[in-house]
Amino acid sequence: MKFLVVFCMLFFVAAASPAATFDELSTRAAAARDANRISEAIELYRQALELNPKWQEGVWFLGTFLYQKGDYAGAQKAFGRFVTLAPQAGPAWGLLALAEFRTGAYDSALEHLERSLDLKAGEQEGIGFILRYHHAQLLTRAGAFEQALRAFRPFLQSGSADPSLLAAVGLAALHRPRLVGDVPAAELELLQAAGKATALTMSGRTDEARASFADLLKRFGGSPDIHYLYGCFLFPTSPDEAIAEMKRELAISPNHPGASAMIAWSLLVDADPGAALPHAQIAAAGEQKSATAQYVMGRSLHETGRSKEGLPYLEAAASLDASNWENRVALVTAYAKLGRYADAKRERANALRLSAEAAGIAQR
Amino acid sequence: MRSVSLCAVLLSLVCGGASAADVTCATCHKKQATSQPGTFMAHALMLRTYPKLTKTLGGYTYTVETRGGKSTYSVTDGVDTIAVPIRWAFGAKTQTWVLERNGKLYESLVSFYPKVNGLDVTMGDQHITPTTLLEAFGRELPDRDVRACFDCHATGAVVNRQVQFETLKPGVQCGRCHTGANEHLKAISKGKSTPMPARLGKMTPEDTSNFCGQCHRTWDWVVRNRLRGEATVRFQPYRLANSACYDGGDSRISCTACHDPHQDPVVGSAAYDEKCLACHSTAAVVAKQKMYKACPVGKAECSSCHMPKVPLPGGHQTFTDHHIRVVKAGEPYPN
Numbered sequence: 001m002k003f004l005v006v007f008c009m010l011f012f013v014a015a016a017s018p019a020a021t022f023d024e025l026s027t028r029a030a031a032a033r034d035a036n037r038i039s040e041a042i043e044l045y046r047q048a049l050e051l052n053p054k055w056q057e058g059v060w061f062l063g064t065f066l067y068q069k070g071d072y073a074g075a076q077k078a079f080g081r082f083v084t085l086a087p088q089a090g091p092a093w094g095l096l097a098l099a100e101f102r103t104g105a106y107d108s109a110l111e112h113l114e115r116s117l118d119l120k121a122g123e124q125e126g127i128g129f130i131l132r133y134h135h136a137q138l139l140t141r142a143g144a145f146e147q148a149l150r151a152f153r154p155f156l157q158s159g160s161a162d163p164s165l166l167a168a169v170g171l172a173a174l175h176r177p178r179l180v181g182d183v184p185a186a187e188l189e190l191l192q193a194a195g196k197a198t199a200l201t202m203s204g205r206t207d208e209a210r211a212s213f214a215d216l217l218k219r220f221g222g223s224p225d226i227h228y229l230y231g232c233f234l235f236p237t238s239p240d241e242a243i244a245e246m247k248r249e250l251a252i253s254p255n256h257p258g259a260s261a262m263i264a265w266s267l268l269v270d271a272d273p274g275a276a277l278p279h280a281q282i283a284a285a286g287e288q289k290s291a292t293a294q295y296v297m298g299r300s301l302h303e304t305g306r307s308k309e310g311l312p313y314l315e316a317a318a319s320l321d322a323s324n325w326e327n328r329v330a331l332v333t334a335y336a337k338l339g340r341y342a343d344a345k346r347e348r349a350n351a352l353r354l355s356a357e358a359a360g361i362a363q364r
Numbered sequence: 365m366r367s368v369s370l371c372a373v374l375l376s377l378v379c380g381g382a383s384a385a386d387v388t389c390a391t392c393h394k395k396q397a398t399s400q401p402g403t404f405m406a407h408a409l410m411l412r413t414y415p416k417l418t419k420t421l422g423g424y425t426y427t428v429e430t431r432g433g434k435s436t437y438s439v440t441d442g443v444d445t446i447a448v449p450i451r452w453a454f455g456a457k458t459q460t461w462v463l464e465r466n467g468k469l470y471e472s473l474v475s476f477y478p479k480v481n482g483l484d485v486t487m488g489d490q491h492i493t494p495t496t497l498l499e500a501f502g503r504e505l506p507d508r509d510v511r512a513c514f515d516c517h518a519t520g521a522v523v524n525r526q527v528q529f530e531t532l533k534p535g536v537q538c539g540r541c542h543t544g545a546n547e548h549l550k551a552i553s554k555g556k557s558t559p560m561p562a563r564l565g566k567m568t569p570e571d572t573s574n575f576c577g578q579c580h581r582t583w584d585w586v587v588r589n590r591l592r593g594e595a596t597v598r599f600q601p602y603r604l605a606n607s608a609c610y611d612g613g614d615s616r617i618s619c620t621a622c623h624d625p626h627q628d629p630v631v632g633s634a635a636y637d638e639k640c641l642a643c644h645s646t647a648a649v650v651a652k653q654k655m656y657k658a659c660p661v662g663k664a665e666c667s668s669c670h671m672p673k674v675p676l677p678g679g680h681q682t683f684t685d686h687h688i689r690v691v692k693a694g695e696p697y698p699n
Binding site: 270271272325326329330332333336337339341344345348351352355356359 | 508525568570571583584587588590592605606610611612613699
């Protein structure tokens with residue numbers, strides 16, 4: 001909170017020349033602000049804004065002080081007003097989203113956070129961290145689990161064992177579209193254990209992750225999603241074992257979209273798209289915001305001769321995970337099959353560039 | 365109906381006099397059926413005889429030889445030896461063996477290279493450092509690799525995703541590419557024209573690339589398998605697709621625009637000049653086709669500059685790079 005006030009003060013420089021009465025009110029508001037008389041400052045900013053509704057500095061400080069006082073609905077209104085005056089102000093979109101998060105307006109909070117991050121607010125020291133963390137949580141709540149895990153990744157590099165963070169990561173890893181605050185206390189232990197194993201995997205501490213998964217399976221092996229998560233851990237190095245885990249998951253949770261997607265993927269790798277298709281259908285229907293689910297569905301359709309039907313799924317996958325070169329490769333094949341050679345050529349270049357970046361190789 | 369009847373009449377004239385038992389692909393497709401059996405592709409799975417060949421790698425010594433009409437592959441660490449008969453030899457020139465041992469199939473860890481007239485590490489296996497005699501013997505092949513090997517090097521090899529070891533025909537024969545050729549032959553022998561195999565010549569360049577790429581590797585297969593560097597030079601459909609001039613819909617640039625699949629590739633750059641000049645020419649637009657910039661340097665042997673020969677790492681041979689481009693001195697191999 002203290003940070004927000006400091007941030008807000010730094011954000012603004014001198015305002016435009018006001019009229020006399022407005023000048024007096026704004027001067028008094030600034031004095032109240034500097035003296036940390038927050039309630040008085042709020043009232044003075046309100047009065048000044050009645051005289052000059054387009055006074056950006058006034059709207060900004062009104063919003064931040066209302067947020068500081070816990071009046072999130074008021075802050076939401078003020079920041080909403082601010083972004084109409086300064087639509088390119090990334091931090092303002094971020095603060096609007098944080099206020100919306102507090103009032104439970106999660107869908108618009110996610111939308112406005114993404115706008116804020118698009119405007120590079122996530123790169124600003126201090127507030128960037130807060131915005132990105134909320135973004136990751138809201139992605140989980142929206143069912144965009146793969147994107148959420150990518151968003152959590154920077155928070156895991158330090159090896160943080162914060163229980164709330166681990167629970168949040170656990171929710172994303174187990175594909176549970178909720179916020180940590182909405183989770184019953186009885187579930188937290190499982191989520192934290194799953195989050196810990198996932199965090200260790202994502203930070204490259206493979207041996208510790210393996211031990212953590214052994215513990216997770218021992219304690220919660222009969223719960224839904226656990227075998228799926230373990231299968232994801234195994235997939236890069238032991239695909240056959242991974243698929244066995246996915247099948248164990250389906251025995252516990254029939255029609256599990258994530259496990260179905262991974263089985264479909266394995267069958268596609270094995271050049272058996274006909275067998276992959278039914279699994280892909282379950283995956284795509286169950287997880288519309290999963291790039292993997294959309295990808296396997298699109299590829300299964302395309303590779304069984306239904307390219308026109310498959311293309312929208314592949315385009316959705318590429319949109320959900322724009323940096324993934326495999327999505328682009330699939331798009332190339334579908335576009336080419338449909339005679340859209342210019343699109344195929346464009347995506348071919350994208351796929352090569354992205355795969356080179358993923359491999360850490362500088363492309364000519 | 366009328367055209368089908370006419371077709372049957374023509375067929376009876378073309379194939380006239382041939383009894384059902386006599387009808388072969390060559391009866392009607394004489395040119396292709398005469399040249400194709402002599403190609404390298406037709407000999408893609410060919411047993412041959414070997415003089416005694418030996419190679420020592422690490423602590424293991426390999427021996428391949430033919431005695432009494434039977435070829436064997438063996439490896440020893442000086443104490444123990446694994447020796448098996450050679451049943452499957454992959455490749456018309458360079459040869460790698462798929463070996464059976466205790467019900468499993470292995471890719472031999474050494475291969476025969478004509479250029480050195482001897483054995484060396486199988487291409488792609490250079491990263492393997494065997495720690496046991498069995499690892500030195502070869503790389504155990506998963507089912508999908510076994511299917512892929514035989515599906516490309518034999519005809520009728522894979523049915524319902526199972527390799528038909530007893531009935532497959534070694535090498536690429538008519539039916540490998542022309543699916544339904546057997547049914548077509550049976551129909552012809554009865555004076556019928558249908559069913560007809562798919563007309564491969566009608567495929568788009570993109571589909572042709574993917575068709576040939578079943579074995580020569582498609583663009584997406586190479587990318588998905590994260591293959592990079594000079595090792596990709598032998599995957600021509602991948603390399604071609606990376607060319608700036610590749611379109612996918614322009615029939616002037618496709619596998620079959622330059623190569624007749626019923627013959628071995630023509631050797632010599634000059635033979636391909638007319639293919640390049642079909643697009644890169646100052647001549648007037650031909651049949652409304654888009655023309656591209658003419659080469660400011662030369663008008664002959666285009667591929668000698670624009671499709672350089674690249675040594676295949678570990679392969680003891682060079683391949684023509686099908687990534688058609690303006691090659692600049694000292695530039696790295698483009699992926």
